[in-house]
Amino acid sequence: MKKFLKYLKTRPLAFSSVIVLIILYAMMIFAPFFAPYSPARTFEANTFHPANIQVTAHGxxxxxxxxxNKSTWQYARVTDKECIHDLRFFVKGEPYKIFGLIPCSVHLFGSSSGYPVYLLGADNLGRDLFSRIVYGSRISLTIGFVATAVSLFLAVLFGGISGYFGGATDWTIMRFAEFFMLIPSLYFILFLRSLLNTRMNSGTSYMVITLILALVGWPGSARTIRGMVHSIKREEFVMDADLEGVPPVVVIFRHIIPQISSLLIVSTALSVPGFIMSETTLSYLGLGINDPAVSWGSLINRDVSTLSNLRNFPWLLYPVGMLLVVTLAFNFLGDALRDFYDPYNAVFKKKKLTFRRNDIAEENVAPSSGALLSVRNLHVTFTVFRGAEQTFIYGVRGVSFDVMPGEILGLVGESGSGKSVSTAAIPGLLPANAAAEGHIFYDGVDLFSLSQDELRKYRGREIALIFQEPGRSFDPLQNIGSVFFETFRVIEPEISKEEAMCRAEKLLEEVGLPDPRRRLSAYPHQFSGGQLQRIGIALALAQNCRLLIADEPTTALDVTVQAQIVSLLLRLKKERNLSIIFISHNIHLVAQISDRILVMYGGKVMEEGEAQQVMNAPRHPYTKALVKALPEFGSHYTDGRMISIPGKVCDPAEPPAGCPFAPRCSYAKDECRKDGADGCPGAD
Incomplete structure (x- = not known):
């Protein structure tokens, strides 16, 4: 919670909402102190009295x-000085008991002469509206929490049992829950309340309304909890608890429910205002809280009765305003809780970023002659939250390289080296929390100087991507033909479906997919991983791209299919003069397919050169370590231990000065640890 309070400071609306809710609940708890009068205290001569506190030069x-005019209750101010009284704080007034135990008579404010103080005005009986709103919050604000607590308990109990045991237990509970969900909640609440005695004392009404709201509110949450419990119960730690003989109730509440605590917290924050509004609706219709008890709903029911009342005495709408404030406050708080527990929905506060970079001469910030793609001094920095602290992740730091027409450039390095980030920056597909600087020249045009609309003209038509896991690259609800049709319509909005299918069939034939016409009507789950990767390549070629970025396209495939995909890419390069950026962890595979290799580590380029030169005569110690770590074909585990790179990958949030590989390098010298040391004086 300490971390969450720090996070709240980055969310002004949520932070303000928490302050408002704290003030409201403090006033609810100490209502007799904050309210100058009891809610039933009447001043019959002051019917519909306006607010009478004024700010003057003297305080x-x-x-x-x-x-x-007592028929329309129009008031005029009295100008005599004797009729102007001082407003004082911590004055004595009506006696009351704090928490029903400690006698007290001190109120927050009152007049010096005892004349009634109306902060917001009075109602039809001269009762102070501010006092009635403060006392009314005791029912309206607590009934939301109590109903939420009861509803959540029922949802956790029934949802947990249903998801954990399954079978007949699951079927029975879920059908019972669906029965309650079939009927619109408001109608169901009104129906249940109408079955009971309409004349109840305030305590009985409070309990009945709370139980009705909880009874109506639990089924939806129970279904959500049931689904999550049903998924979590398959985890190994739950199976281990079952193996040890832990009782099911303990497993549910000790091992499973804590795993979904974030969902429960967010659900609670969003449920409270809904139950408050339901109580207000019942009280407004006369089926809820009645005099002498008071709630915000009963205030609206009694005071907001005619349009003439609202026109002549607009302060009677203040209870409606309080409901609106509480509802918005809980919603803003719920949004912050959701983002705090779900980083994918987090909204990052933008700040000016500072970059560590290598000094590159100004004349080098230009595309190479004849290059299709030139990346110059690329920096990509991500803004993330680690706990409550905002942190900068330096994903790419001063990367430069070229890709010539018809060339395959291989990018190799460990996970976190910046390979995928560097290539995602080329078509502008970095996430919202990323900031990029540098220059990316495509056919002489700096892509970083283009607007989003201008950049879209390059995506697909000039620059295409295929990804590591082909199964996640397709919409499971779309067949392959629909995917191709959608792609072709981007190029030619007027294209017919028949023409699109003919083109798709030719593309699938080109990438070697058998029986393409029949397979166009199939869905992604009906293809193997290798077939889906071929379809992904065909989609990339659908708009006649000139540069193909293959982000680890063979990692999720077996060795035989890997060889087929590599062979396909080599053929496409030759037939279409296609330029390819091939990303992989496997330097041996990269050397087989690439003309040149770029070795990356810690967001920087460690070495660049011809494929065979990098493999057979590597210059940088990191490249040497990658080559040595490759297992030799035909070797036996008894011949010796496999060689691995010592240490761990550097933290991109705190990259070391100089060469990022220096902390793991046996050749490292003092020069390697200085800023600007990207070469390797130690290895020479």
């Missing part, structure tokens, strides 16, 4: 009013 004053 806050309470001014007397006189009714000039």
């Amino acid at each position: 806050l004053k309470v001014r007397e009013y006189r009714a000039i």
Whole structure:
């Protein structure tokens, strides 16, 4: 919770909402102190009295009013000085008991002479509206929490049992829950309340309304909890608890429910205002809280009765305003809780980013002659939250390289080296929390200087991507033909479906997919991983791209299919003069397919050169370590231990000065640890 309070400071609306809710609940708890009068105290001569606290040069004053027309209750201010009273704080007034135990008579404010103080005005019986709102919050604010607590308990109990045991237990509970969900909640609440006695004392009404709201509110949450429990119960730690003989109730509440605590917290924050509004609806219709008890709903029911009342005495709408404030406050708090527990929905506060970079001469910030793609001094920095602290992740730091027409450039390095980030920046597909600087020249045009609309003209048509896991690259609800049709319509909005299918069939034939016409009507789950990767390549070629970025396209495939995909890419390069950026962890595979290799580590380029030169005569110690770590074909585990790179990958949030590989390098010298040391003086 300490971390969450720090996070709240980055969310002004949520932070303000928490402050408002704290103030409201403090006033609810100490209502007799904050309210100058009891809710039933009447001043019959002051019917519909307006607010009479005024700010003057001499401080806050309470001014007397006189009714000039008692049929319409119009008031005029009294100008005599004797009719202006001082507003004082911590004054004595009606006696009350704090928490029903400690006698007290001190109120937050009152007049010096005892003249009634109306902060917001009075109702039809001259009762102070502010006092009634404060006392009414005791029912309206607590009934939301109590109903939420009861509803959540029922949802956790029934949802947990249903999801954990399954079978007949699951079927029975879920059908019972669906029965309650079939009927609109408001109608169901009104129906249940109408079955009971309409004349109840305030305590009985409170309990009945709470139980009705909880009974109606639990089924939806129970279904959600049931689904999550049903998934979590398959985890090994739950199976281990079952193996040890832990009782099912303990497994549910000790091992499973804590795993979904974030969902429960967010659900609670969003449920409270809904139950408050339901109580208000019942009280407004006369089926809820009745006099002498008071709630915000009963205030609206009694005071907001005619349009003439609202026109002549607009302060009677203040209870409606309080409901609106509480509802918005809980919603803003719920949004912050959702983002805090779900980083994918987090909204990052933008700040000016500072980059560590290598000094590159100004004349080098230009595309190479004849290059299709030139990346110059690329920096990509991500803004993330680690706990409550905002952190900068330096994913790419000063990367530069070229890709010539018809060339395959291989990018190799460990996970976190910046390979995928560097290539995702080329078509502008970095996430919202990323900031990029540098220059990316495609056919002489700096892509970083283009707007989003201009950049879209390059995506697909000039620059295409295929991804590591082909199964996740397709919509499971779309067949392959629909995917191709959608792609072709981007190029030619008027294209017919028949023409699109003919083109798709030719593309699938080109990438070697058998029986393409029949397979166009199939869905992604009906293909193997290798077939889906071929379809992904065909989609990339659908708009006649000139540069194909293959982000680890063979990692999720077996060795035989890997060889087929590599062979396909080599053929496409030759037939279409296609330029390819091939990303992989396997330097041996990269050397087989690539003309040149770029070795990356810690967001920087460690070495660049011809494929065979990098494999047979590597210059940088990191490249040497990658080559040595490759297992030799035909070797036996008894011949010796496999060689691995010592240490761990550097933290991109705190990259070391100089060469990022220096902390793991046996050749490292003092020069390697200095800023700007990207070469390797130690290895020479």
